[in-house]
Amino acid sequence: MHNVFYPPVPSAIPIREKLRSGCDIDVYGKVNHGSHKNFSIELLSGPHIVLHINFRFQHSDKQVVMNSYSGAWGQEACLLVRHDNPLGRDDSFQLHIHCQHNYYEVIELNGTPLANFTHRFPMESVQALGMKGDVTIEKVLFSGFDFGTDWCGDHDYGHAGYGSYGLDHYEPPVFGADHAYNAYF
Template sequence: MDPLSFLLQPPVFYPIIPYACTIFGGLRPGRMILIQGSVGTSATRFQIDFQCGCSTRPRSDVAFHFNPRFSSSDNAHIICNTMRKDHWLDELKFSGAPLKKGESFVLLFLFLTDKVKVSIGGHHFLDFTYRLPLKDVDAVGIYGDVTIKEISFLSSNPFHDELTPYPFCPPLKSGSADLQKTPLSKTFPMGLSDCHAITVRGLVTVNPDELTLLLKSSDSIPFKLTANFQDQSMSYNSFISQSWGQPQNVQTPFFLFYPERFFEILLLPEAGLFRLAINGTPVGEFRRPVFDLKSIDELQITGSAGLFLVQC
């Protein structure tokens, strides 16, 4: 198992253009990159390249070239292409892009198994089918007449990549005013159901001790995840019929939480089990003999983290 696949990359703020950076762990289906910025008032073009490395001589292959171009008309058109062995392939043109000189924008790139989907301002705009393998893409470069406010690296549902819609993707910001403190509780008046995905994104504190996530019903705790920073262990457990079960260790190549590092927990309940992914990578299942998902009516998070998003 590749340790890099567990790293949730921190956002980049106000990079100097031209700018290129490595994508931790490379791209894979379900990965998303959110880019916020503004177009120059006299801009003619800018480009975002998803590259196979950061080499300039010879130049790295560009798997997906996203190139807005501006004229005297209100909206831009976008050229998409691939460069292989220093040669551009046939370009595709998409007209009527809602990008304008002197105005801000939000771009979301959602990478699926066979194509990338691009939304502009929260609305889908184009699909581009890969011409180079997605697994080879491990860098992003930004060039041209543009100011970038933020680049955020996000994960989606690792269990159902092809079914992933455009999600609500607020970027992770250290010191954000929207930071929620723990303990935090969220209720489910109608209970849970199969594949009712629960996403928790946050930032570990400076001197962490323990982080706990509980799913509760009126008289039981069908699921408890504990990350212990003292002995660097993770475990599942449950409290049913007035007693705790035997803790089950979460088997990973190394401890997945670090002080002042971002994390994402995805919990997917199914009949008789809970499936868990951390930072976009599945890390196993927790099974209990019998429990009713509909009876689970509360999510509770406690411990050494600030929370940016709790989505159910």
């Protein structure tokens, strides 16, 4: 198991090994006091957002929406992944993502299933967990990986990295023409 405690928000935590069936990611956090903005948890691969989980507070019908992005947003899969937002101001939460071969299985919030989300891009392409918006993240737990590499050292993404992820001036990184991850997209 690999743990990250109190990562800054916004930020992206490198995932040092490829996601595979059986991997779990648990994000523990708290909605900021007086929150009226969104926050997102995302699985990132270069300029692509493999999985976008967006908790929306500013809309009249507070929502949780899941999607993906590769040059343009995918279609929000309405019935299965659009829910009333169960979180409110100052609420603590645990978001659980379990990886299966063809989908993220029963994405759960505080033990309550939200949805399954079919892979639109290979889960093996995921390089980082992104967190942004009006939220405090207390810890992130990664489990089910082989942990055959050092998760705490420097990491070569094959691009410039996610240094300004979540900021207004963020420019998504681009893979070099010969990077192996180009085959995923």
